[in-house]
Amino acid sequence: MSEEELNRFNSLSLSGDGRNNETENINNTNSSTLSQESLQPSNQLEGGLLGWYAACSSKSLRTGQIYNFSMYNEPLILYRDKDDNPRCVKDLCPHRGASFIGGDLEDGELICPYHGARYSSKGECTNIDRITCSHIVDTNYKNYAKKIHLSQYPCKEKNGYIYIYYNGKSKTDLAEFEINYSLENTLVESYGFNTPEYKYEEVTVDFKADWARIIENHLDILHIFWVHGETIPDKDVSRNVITSFNQKIKRESRQIESKYNHKEIDKGEFITIKFIPPGRVVIYKGDESTARYVQVLDHIPLAENRARVIVRHYRKFLKNKIFTNLVMFKELQHRLFYKVFSEDYMILKTQSFNQQMGYIEKDNVKLLGEDKMVQYYWDWLNNALKRDKPWQLNPTDSHTNKVHRDMPMLYPPENSTLDRANNRDIYLKLILRLLVPIGIVLIII
Numbered sequence: 524m525s526e527e528e529l530n531r532f533n534s535l536s537l538s539g540d541g542r543n544n545e546t547e548n549i550n551n552t553n554s555s556t557l558s559q560e561s562l563q564p565s566n567q568l569e570g571g572l573l574g575w576y577a578a579c580s581s582k583s584l585r586t587g588q589i590y591n592f593s594m595y596n597e598p599l600i601l602y603r604d605k606d607d608n609p610r611c612v613k614d615l616c617p618h619r620g621a622s623f624i625g626g627d628l629e630d631g632e633l634i635c636p637y638h639g640a641r642y643s644s645k646g647e648c649t650n651i652d653r654i655t656c657s658h659i660v661d662t663n664y665k666n667y668a669k670k671i672h673l674s675q676y677p678c679k680e681k682n683g684y685i686y687i688y689y690n691g692k693s694k695t696d697l698a699e700f701e702i703n704y705s706l707e708n709t710l711v712e713s714y715g716f717n718t719p720e721y722k723y724e725e726v727t728v729d730f731k732a733d734w735a736r737i738i739e740n741h742l743d744i745l746h747i748f749w750v751h752g753e754t755i756p757d758k759d760v761s762r763n764v765i766t767s768f769n770q771k772i773k774r775e776s777r778q779i780e781s782k783y784n785h786k787e788i789d790k791g792e793f794i795t796i797k798f799i800p801p802g803r804v805v806i807y808k809g810d811e812s813t814a815r816y817v818q819v820l821d822h823i824p825l826a827e828n829r830a831r832v833i834v835r836h837y838r839k840f841l842k843n844k845i846f847t848n849l850v851m852f853k854e855l856q857h858r859l860f861y862k863v864f865s866e867d868y869m870i871l872k873t874q875s876f877n878q879q880m881g882y883i884e885k886d887n888v889k890l891l892g893e894d895k896m897v898q899y900y901w902d903w904l905n906n907a908l909k910r911d912k913p914w915q916l917n918p919t920d921s922h923t924n925k926v927h928r929d930m931p932m933l934y935p936p937e938n939s940t941l942d943r944a945n946n947r948d949i950y951l952k953l954i955l956r957l958l959v960p961i962g963i964v965l966i967i968i
């Protein structure tokens with residue numbers, strides 16, 4: 524981000540006293556804009572942009588397969604070692620810099636596709652004698668061998684997610700990492716959700732859109748009525764009724780939380796949205812320990828204008844496996860996810876320019892009452908960008924090889940193959956479910 528862009532972005536964010544653990548009640552009206560004096564920054568969030576990210580789901584990281592992605596433009600891979608532990612490695616072979624895309628995994632050891640260097644779980648090259656004539660390389664062969672070592676990031680698997688600790692400085696020895704923000708702060712279980720009690724469906728979606736804009740979209744309560752009003756199966760969510768709420772915002776050291784209550788007191792709560800830095804949004808209704816459903820959205824900043832979202836929908840209902848199979852709940856839920864994300868994408872791809880509101884001028888936007896969550900997010904983002912400068916870790920220019928930028932764009936809505944495959948499954952299962960009873964009837968008569 525250039526100095527000029529940063530200044531322009533700063534002009535959108537407002538300064539304040541940074542009080543901790545405060546709760547505010549806001550009686551919103553959509554017709555009034557927020558006065559600048561009423562806004563305080565959410566700079567009391569301790570987590571920044573560098574830290575623990577849910578980079579992929581456990582299901583997506585299959586044994587024996589290399590999962591490639593990137594973080595803030597840095598190409599990375601994930602794989603499982605011989606003990607099935609996840610490993611996150613810089614996608615660059617330390618011999619001659621090839622990517623591991625197209626490489627192999629044998630007994631959990633990574634093999635480079637260029638000259639066959641093979642790496643142990645710890646990242647050491649185990650077959651250096653195969654790729655070099657030691658007497659030609661150096662008289663000090665052992666020292667040379669030590670340098671052929673994978674560069675890695677800490678990685679943990681918890682509750683069906685693979686988390687990586689991303690700080691832009693991969694190391695050959697994981698023990699050298701200083702981790703100054705605990706993974707516990709990111710886990711939804713630390714906020715009172717008892718996820719083992721739930722079943723869940725999940726999809727991964729890639730956007731050619733700005734990472735921060737996608738998070739904003741998920742914090743934006745108003746758009747769901749208009750953009751998704753005809754898709755979300757909830758009678759309270761409709762294009763014909765744009766509802767404003769009484770809003771209660773809590774800003775704590777680990778999260779910003781906004782609770783939206785209907786203005787008609789007897790209708791109670793509409794929804795609660797939490798932002799947990801650096802990239803998690805949680806949406807649910809009611810008390811954390813008893814909520815019927817919980818939606819967890821993880822945002823992965825792949826590259827400039829490239830982001831991946833993992834959406835997981837936990838539910839306390841429809842837990843019977845046979846029944847959910849019969850009604851094709853999974854496929855229908857995936858279809859709904861893809862539809863909702865396609866609707867978001869229509870907006871997001873046009874909003875994108877850079878990762879930090881590059882095109883928005885101060886006088887071009889007016890935030891409304893319901894946008895206060897978005898404002899607090901901007902304030903946090905502004906502080907975190909200044910502190911962590913993640914986009915400066917792996918800057919790109921017109922000469923940057925773009926292969927890695929587009930390679931991970933695997934999932935709808937950018938690539939609709941999975942969406943189509945899901946629809947095909949639905950139609951096939953539907954036909955089968957119709958044919959079986961017809962067949963039985965025919966046999967009987």
Ligand code: FES
Binds near residue numbers: 617638640654
């Ligand atoms: S570049 Fe990987 S083995 Fe040579």
Ligand SMILES: [Fe+2]
Binds near residue numbers: 741867
């Ligand atoms: Fe949306």
